[in-house]
Amino acid sequence: MSENLEVNQTAAFGSHGNTIIGTVNTGLSVTDAMQMALQIFREYYPQLKKEAIDELQKMLKEELEKVQPQNILPPIPRIAVPTLQGASISDEEIIRRLYAKLLAGTMNTEKREYAHPAFVRMIDEMNEMDAKVLKKIVDISDSIPVARVTFTFEGKYLAHVMPHFYSMHFDGLGNEYDISRSIENLSRLNLINLFDGSVTNFDYKEFERAPYVKNRFDYAVKNNPERQLTIKISEYTIQENDIGHQFANVCILD
Known part of the structure; x- marks a missing residue:
């Protein structure tokens, strides 16, 4: 009917x-x-x-x-x-x-x-957040430390409580999960290099002290009282590549 x-x-x-x-x-x-x-x-x-x-x-x-x-x-x-x-x-x-x-x-x-x-x-194949993140990367014009932050227990980790990639350098742009998806998309489009490795002279333990990470960890602990959670930081780096620099010169910079 x-x-x-x-x-x-x-x-x-x-x-x-x-x-x-x-x-x-x-x-x-x-x-x-x-x-x-x-x-x-x-x-x-x-x-x-x-x-x-x-x-x-x-x-x-x-x-x-x-x-x-x-x-x-x-x-x-x-x-x-x-x-x-x-x-x-x-x-x-x-x-x-x-x-x-x-x-x-x-x-x-x-x-x-x-x-x-x-x-x-x-x-x-870009959206508004992709453009904002790329503009930020261009403005920084240097290697950017990025982390894969996981909350681990007994050799396992909690899923979906942190975005796949996080960096304090993008705080204030918007939702952290949207930012993470934009980082992945910009990497897919080859507008940035995203690789496993650290930025020289940057202490990645700063991620553990970041307010966003601390808030998400407190949330995870509260909702998983039976598990002994710890924060694990996997070190990544974003760098502007040649094609991304060329794109920015034409489509972003005045």
Whole structure:
């Protein structure tokens, strides 16, 4: 038996405060469900795309105004076309800014040779936290100590009580688990080098004294009173690599 439910939802980006009112049938056929999905796409995507492109155009203008007029060139189609496509469906301002900087870089004689076609795909596969973490790494411009912190007992460790990677250098950027996922994603995209090893002259025992680690350890102890927990620090390092430096020069730095 199917059931009709009335849905009132405030539309997000591009809606101008409009409210979408519709009926959701919990017993739709596959064909009906597909048609509804495609209809929503046809109705709302063109407006979303237009607003995203308009915003990209504004950002591009801001970036090109930083360039000397004699240094401005036509864009490279191989990069410009997929960049515009990616920007047209992005709903994160910081990601659209990366697209704008990349497009502007292809039009700047001082940066054009560094605007690699792979940068479009890299931006496509980044989110806002990835961009924030990469910006922080670029700003630090040095080896960054990172730790795999585990709470161990009897040769085992508790799962999911600490992010896979943690560093005090990223405190304040947001949720620590989101930051850890961004570190892993940036490493996957080869925008940073993340490796097992220590930063010279850095005492990794500082991780044990970090407020976040101490709070998570206290939480683990409270919820595991029958276990004798200890903190284990596995030493890692983040370094900016050549392609990441090139990406930052085009897409992040002014």
